[in-house]
Amino acid sequence: MTKIFISFMLLAVTLLADLKNEYPTQKFLNSKIPIVDIRTPPEWVETGIVKDAITIMFFNEQGSYDIKVFLAELNKKVDTTKPFALICRTGSRTKILSQFLSKEIGYDVINLQGGMMYVKGMNLPIVSYKK
Template sequence: MKKLLFFLLLLVSLPASAEVVNIDNAGLEKLIAQGVPVIDIRRPEEWQQTGIVKGSHLITFFDKRGNYNAQAWLDKLAPIAGKNDPFVLICRTGNRSGVVSRFLDQKLGYTKVYNVQKGITDWIAKGKSVVKPGN
C-alpha cells in the first residue's frame, strides 16, 4: 500500500496533460467497435468475480498490496499497443486505470490512452455484457 500511495503522490505532482481521455460506456463501445484494444489491469480474482469486457487483454498492474512492476507490465503491453497506438485501460471503478493512464502519458509519453472513467462496475450496472476470463 505504501508503494501505491507513493505512486499516487508522484502522479499528483505531475503537470496536467490532455492526452489521457476519460471515457464513459458509450465511448468504450465506440472504441471497441473501432478495434481499439481494451486492457483490463485488475487482478485475476477480480476478473473471475465480475467477468470482463469481451476481448479484453488481461494484464494486472497492481497486486493486492499496491505493489507493481512497471517494466514487466510494459513488456506485456508492447505486443498489444505502442506509444502512439490507441488503447483503453479499465479497472473496477476507474481509479487504478486513471493512475496508470496518467503515468503512461505524463512519464512515458504514450499519446492515445483512454481511461474508462467509472470502470467495469458501471459497465455492469448499465447492463452491458461481460464474459468469464478465457472465453
C-alpha cells in the first residue's frame, strides 16, 4: 500500500511540474521571478549577472557537478514551490538542468533561452558580480 501511495505522489508531482522555455525580456526581468545563474564564478566576473540573479554554480570548469550540493543550495536560496528561472551563457546547460528539475524533481522551471549572450545582445540590464 505504501509503495502505491508513493508512486501516486511521484506521478502527481511530475504531472504538476511545468517547464517553460522563454527568451529573457525586460518584462520578464520586471516580473520578479527569481533567476538562478548556474554558470561558474569566472563567467559571472567576466560578463556580470542579471540584476538580482541568484548565483549557484552547477557545472564546474571541468564539467563536473554535484546534484546534491546544487539542490541543497537551490532550496536554501529559492522558494522552489514557486516558479523560478535558470540562466547560463547560451542556454545549453540550463536546457539540460531545467528538464531534469522539472521531470525528476517536479519543480516549475523556466529555461531562459539564449542565456547571458541573449541578455547582452538585447542590452538588458547587467550588473557586476560581487562575491
